Amino acid sequence: MKEFSAAKKWLDAHEQALLDTLIAWANINSGSSNLVGLKKQAEAVVPVYESWVDDITLHSLPSYMQINEQGHKQAMEAGPLISITHQAQAKKQILLSGHIDTVFAADDAFQETNTQGNILRGPGVADMKGGLIVMYAALRALQETDAAEKLGWQIILNPDEEIGSFSSRKHLIDAAKNKDFGLVFEPALDEQGNLVGARKGSSKITLMARGKAAHAGRDFAQGANAIVAMAQVVQALHSLNGKRDGFILNVGKITGGTAINIVPDLAIVRVNIRYDNIDDLRWFKNKLDSISLHWKQKEDYDLEIQEQPSREPKPLIAGNAKLMGQVIATSAALGHNINYKATGGVSDGNILWQAGLANVDTLGVCGGGLHSDQEYMLVDSIVMRAELTAKLLYDYAHDEWKI
Ligand SMILES: [Zn+2]
Known part of the structure; x- marks a missing residue:
């Protein structure tokens, strides 16, 4: 069985394991300035990929100069950046990106996860360790299908998105070159899974x-x-x-x-x-x-x-609009009607668009309470969203749509 149903079957069979991995990751504090925690989080990502991808590399990043409260320039150190590549020789190339950092510092009171029915609460469960799980699940599930051999991709996971991606910016811009489009796994806008359209x-x-x-x-x-x-x-x-x-x-x-x-x-x-x-x-x-x-x-x-380097506006035009239309159509075909809304918030999708790469940047889990101790995600959105990305890529691999 090499059709899309094989991907869906893999997702359904691994729902609990995916949730367990998310909980384990959310229990690692990886606040943007917690270098030890970021390293630990990066190392936790490696085992889920290393047995089946072509290359996985942890890069150290340059520090970023900031003016401190005394008016002095101070070097801000960044954690490691993870780059994963697979089938670099394939004609179709996709960029998937996400961040391993959270807004919760090592001494923040909000550190623990807990599950109640379909709700998982915890630091970074939605923004965006849940998204990292969705990204992984979609790609891994796709391996079960005949789309796997038709697609090449690169994953960039940066450690400094929540503080502006100043140290990782160059990696994102370089990775955006020669890709067909980008998928970023920031959380959906709401519990329904609606997406962010234009960004300021x-x-x-x-x-x-x-x-x-x-x-x-x-x-x-x-x-x-x-x-x-x-x-x-x-x-x-x-x-x-x-x-x-x-x-x-x-x-x-x-x-x-x-x-x-x-x-x-x-x-x-x-x-x-x-x-x-x-x-x-x-x-x-x-x-x-x-x-x-x-x-x-x-x-x-x-x-x-x-x-500081800007994240320039990301209007919903050209490739951005086309890709958004395709994501919404794919979701509808899977039985979930979703839509999009503009926001004043920014993401690394802004940087990718600045580098010329069309992207949709809210393909992660459904949830809410981001950046607060109320952060939560809906457990069943892991498989739902992974299926959406997997189907989008499956159809792209089979020339069902073009960008
Ligand atoms: Zn985020």
Whole structure:
């Protein structure tokens, strides 16, 4: 039996084993900064693949420079990235991606999993260790069919998605080359399994205002107050909201000053912007330049700006729209009517699209409560979603649809 029913049969026979693996993975803390936990999680992925794929490699990643609360550049270390390749010589090549990190740090109170009927609660069960299981199950089940020999694929599992994929970005962009399309296993939007359509772009910017310290009692007039300067910068930034459709600027964090009898010489602000198109980003950068120039021209003040690599917008057009249509049609053929909705949230699907690769990025499990201690997933969505991806790939292998 080499038809799709063989894949379905494999999935049904392995439902419990897949759930057990998910629970074991969710019990490994792999917060983005927990390097020991990330290594442990990466090593836990290896055994499920190594006996049947062509290559599985763990890569170490470059650190990423960030400005810390004292205004110093600090190297942020990243965990290992997993790359798995299979049948690199096949004509049809797919990229599947996911992240092994979660938002829950090693000392977070939310560490345990528990199952109640169809609900599994735990850190990362939906975002996205559940998705990693769906990805694995779909590919493994496909091995039972005659589609296996027609498809080549690469999996990229990164350790830093939740903090911006700064260290893994290059691997994602390189892997996007020469692939037909991408599948990303972030959780579905809701319990019904609906998908995310268009995504906004997102950029993070750190601004550092420097002034001149002075004793408040003795030399107040000699000081240049960095907090006061930054307060004006913040006002200028916040006022950009509402100036362009869909453009959002959130001043998310501010630090500065030491003691109240000292004129502060440093204030740091961290800002996140969300936008629908690259023109908005260019417009914003012009505004930022003029704000910066204004402060640089003032004696005793300086304004330093660090822009982190952006996740650019992912509109639902061209290949993205076509692939989305196919996923929805495939799901309907399997008996699950799903749809899609735009969001302001970003994923590595944004980076893949930036690299020119059409993708759907919410093919993981159904659930909710993401990034909180209420995170849960629906147990029966493992097989349901794995069947969806397996069927999508099976049909693609058999030329039932094209991109
Ligand atoms: Zn995620």
